[in-house]
Amino acid sequence: xxAVELQTVTERQRTFFADGGTRDIKTRVSSLAALRREIxxxxxxxxxxxxxxLGKSAFEAYATEIGIVLDEIKYALRHIYKWSADKRVPSPLxxxxxxxxxxxxxxxxxxxxxxxxxxxxxxxxPLIGAVAAGNCVIVKPSAYSPATSAVIQKILGSxxxxxxxxAALGGREENALLLSHKFDYIFFTGSVAxxxxxxxxxxxxxxxxxxxLGGKSPCIVDDTADIALAARRIVWGKFVNAGQTCVAPDxxxxxxxxxxxxxxxxxACIERxxxxxxxxxxxxxKMINEKHFDRVRRLIDGENVAVGxxxxxxxxxxxxxxxxxxxxxxxxxxxxxxGPVMPVVEFDDLADALDNVRARPHPLALYIFTxxxxxERLALNSVSFGGGCVNDTLVxxxxxxxxxxxxxxxxxxxxxxxxxxxTFTHRKSIMKKSLLxxxxxxxxxxxxxxxxxxxxx
Numbered sequence: 001x002x003a004v005e006l007q008t009v010t011e012r013q014r015t016f017f018a019d020g021g022t023r024d025i026k027t028r029v030s031s032l033a034a035l036r037r038e039i040x041x042x043x044x045x046x047x048x049x050x051x052x053x054l055g056k057s058a059f060e061a062y063a064t065e066i067g068i069v070l071d072e073i074k075y076a077l078r079h080i081y082k083w084s085a086d087k088r089v090p091s092p093l094x095x096x097x098x099x100x101x102x103x104x105x106x107x108x109x110x111x112x113x114x115x116x117x118x119x120x121x122x123x124x125x126p127l128i129g130a131v132a133a134g135n136c137v138i139v140k141p142s143a144y145s146p147a148t149s150a151v152i153q154k155i156l157g158s159x160x161x162x163x164x165x166x167a168a169l170g171g172r173e174e175n176a177l178l179l180s181h182k183f184d185y186i187f188f189t190g191s192v193a194x195x196x197x198x199x200x201x202x203x204x205x206x207x208x209x210x211x212x213l214g215g216k217s218p219c220i221v222d223d224t225a226d227i228a229l230a231a232r233r234i235v236w237g238k239f240v241n242a243g244q245t246c247v248a249p250d251x252x253x254x255x256x257x258x259x260x261x262x263x264x265x266x267x268a269c270i271e272r273x274x275x276x277x278x279x280x281x282x283x284x285x286k287m288i289n290e291k292h293f294d295r296v297r298r299l300i301d302g303e304n305v306a307v308g309x310x311x312x313x314x315x316x317x318x319x320x321x322x323x324x325x326x327x328x329x330x331x332x333x334x335x336x337x338x339g340p341v342m343p344v345v346e347f348d349d350l351a352d353a354l355d356n357v358r359a360r361p362h363p364l365a366l367y368i369f370t371x372x373x374x375x376e377r378l379a380l381n382s383v384s385f386g387g388g389c390v391n392d393t394l395v396x397x398x399x400x401x402x403x404x405x406x407x408x409x410x411x412x413x414x415x416x417x418x419x420x421x422x423t424f425t426h427r428k429s430i431m432k433k434s435l436l437x438x439x440x441x442x443x444x445x446x447x448x449x450x451x452x453x454x455x456x457x
Contacts, residue, residue: 001168006177009166010109013136016163017108022134025084029077031131034159036073039066039124042155046120049147053119055286055317060240065121068398072125075400075417076132083132083421094457097434104425106134107208108184113175113198115190116144116288117244117338122212123152126187127165129420135185136164140178143171144288183207185424189246192409210413210423212246213406214336217365218357219249219393220379222350223257225369229391231265234342235273237367237393239320242285243340244292247365247386249393250337251326253353256346263322263344267307270320278319279312286316287339293318296339299332306344328356350375354382361409362386367393386410 022028039046043066050061086101110130114123123141130137139156141149153167160166168174179186179201188198189212202209219238221230238249254262274281287293293316300309300321308321318340326333326343333343347353357363366388368379376390386406387396397404397416405414415423441450 001170001174001177003177006168006181009138009162009168010181010183012163013109013138013166016161017106017136021164022106022131022136025081028084028132028134029080031160031164032073032077032080032128035124035128035131035155036070036077038155038159039070039073042151045151045154046148049145049151050120052147053116053145054241054244054288055284056241057283060283060285061120064240065118068121069124069128071398072128072400072416072420076128076421079418080132080421083418084134091431092457094439094454095431095433097437098431100429100431103428103430104133104421105428107424107426108135110135110137110185110187110424111140111178111181111183112137113140113178113186113188113190114142115246116142117241117246119145119148120152122189126189126210126415126420126423129415130187130424131165133421133424135424137166138178138183139165139167140175141167141169143169185209187413187415187423188212195411210405210415211411212404212413212415213364213409213411214246214338215361215363215406215410216250216333216336217247217363217367217385217388219252219367219369220350220353221252221254221258221262221369222372222375223255224371224375225258226371226391227258227261228265230369231262231269233392234367234369235266235269235320238342239270239273239284239340240394242287242318243296243342244285244288244338245394246336247394247397248338249342249365249367250363251333251343251345253345253347253357255350256348259344259346263306263324266322270307274320278308279310279315279317284317284320284340287318288316290316292339296337296341299337299339299341303330303332303343308340350378354379357383362407364406364410365389365394365396384408386414 047058047061050056086103089100091098091100112126141152156165156167182205186202186209192213195211195213274284278284297311303323306322306324308319310319321341323343326345362384364386366385369391389396400417403414403419404416
C-alpha cells in the first residue's frame with residue numbers, strides 16, 4: 001500500500017462514515033451475519049492457511065481461532081440492539097425539568113493491527129466489536145502469517161466494501177505508513193516494544209488506543225493442588241500453539257513439596273499428548289519463523305533440562321521443554337518466552353513467591369492451582385494482572401461475557417463481547433431540558449438568596 005492508496009481509502013471511509021453508511025443498526029447486523037456466512041464457507045481455506053503458517057491441527061485451529069470468532073459474532077448479533085440503544089440516566093434536581101441519556105456513538109475511522117500468533121482470531125475478534133459499534137475499519141494483519149492474512153483479505157473483500165472495511169497487507173513499511181496517518185482509534189495486539197511505538201505514534205495525533213500486549217504470566221501450583229489435573233491443564237495451556245500465546249503460562253511457581261510429582265505428571269502428559277517424539281507430532285505447532293525459533297532455542301542453553309530440549313531446525317519445531325530449578329535471574333526469566341519452554345521455580349512460602357511476581361511488570365494473566373481458599377484469595381488479591389484462572393489455564397479469554405485485556409505493562413483496555421463494542425464506542429452524554437420552565441436564579445446578577453437556594457439544591 002502506497003501513501004496515495006492509503007489516503008484514497010481513508011478519505012473514502014471518512015466520506016462513507018459521514019454519510020451515515022455505518023449508522024443504521026440493521027446494516028451492522030447484516031454485515032456481521034454476512035461475515036459469519038463467509039467464514040463458514042471458507043472454513044477449509046482458513047484451516048489450510050493456519051496449517052501453513054503455524055502448523056496448527058484442524059482441531060486446534062477451530063478451537064482457538066475460528067470457533068472463538070464465530071461465538072463473538074453470534075454474541076454481538078444477539079445483543080447489538082441493546083448495546084446501541086440510548087441509556088436513560090437520572091438528572092440532578094437543580095436541572096429540573098430535564099431528562100439525561102447516554103448515546104453510544106462510533107469513533108469513525110479505526111485501525112486494527114493484529115499479530116501472527118493467532119492471526120485469524122486476533123484480527124477478526126476486535127473487528128467484530130468495531131463493526132458492531134458502527135465504525136469504518138482498516139485491518140492490518142501480520143506479514144509473518146502470510147497465508148492467513150491472504151485469506152482474511154479475501155473474506156473481508158467479499159463481505160465489505162473497501163470504504164467500510166479494508167485489509168491492508170504488507171510489512172514494517174506499511175505499518176509505519178499506517179501509524180503516520182491520523183485515525184480516530186487504534187487497536188493494537190503485539191509485543192510491548194512495538195506497543196510503545198504505536199502509542200507514541202498515536203500520541204502525536206491524540207488518538208485513543210487499546211494495547212493488547214503480553215508479559216511473563218505466572219502459573220502457581222501450591223501443596224494442596226490436584227497434581228494430575230494441574231499437570232494436564234498446564235501442559236495444554238503452555239504448549240498449545242507451541243507456546244506462542246500471549247496468555248500462556250510463562251513460568252511455573254510450584255511448592256517444593258509437590259515439584260517432583262508435578263514434573264512427573266507433566267512429563268507423562270507431554271508424552272500422552274505429543275507422543276514419544278513430539279517433533280514428529282501433528283499436534284505440536286511449529287515456531288512462526290527461524291528468527292523466533294533461534295531466540296527460543298537459545299533460552300534453553302545452560303539450563304537444567306528436565307524434559308524435552310530437542311529441536312528440528314528444518315521443521316521449525318521445539319519439543320515441549322521443562323527447565324528445572326531455574327533462577328529468577330536466568331535469561332529465560334527476563335522476557336516473555338513465547339515458545340514451548342517452561343521454567344520451573346520452586347517456592348516454600350506463597351507470600352514470598354508472590355512478592356517476586358509483584359516485583360516484576362504486571363502480567364497479562366495469572367493462574368493458580370489450589371484447593372485452599374486462603375491461597376486463592378492471597379494470589380488474586382495481591383497481584384495486579386489482566387485476567388486469569390483458578391485451577392485452569394487460558395480459558396478465561398474464551399468467553400464473550402468477560403472483557404479480555406491487560407494492565408500496566410501488559411496492555412491497556414479490553415475487548416470481547418460488550419467490552420469489544422464499548423472499546424470502539426464513544427459514550428456521548430446528553431441532557432435535554434424542558435422549554436416550559438427556566439429557573440431565573442441561575443442568571444446574573446446573583447443575589448444572596450440565590451446562593452442559599454443553590455446550596456440547598
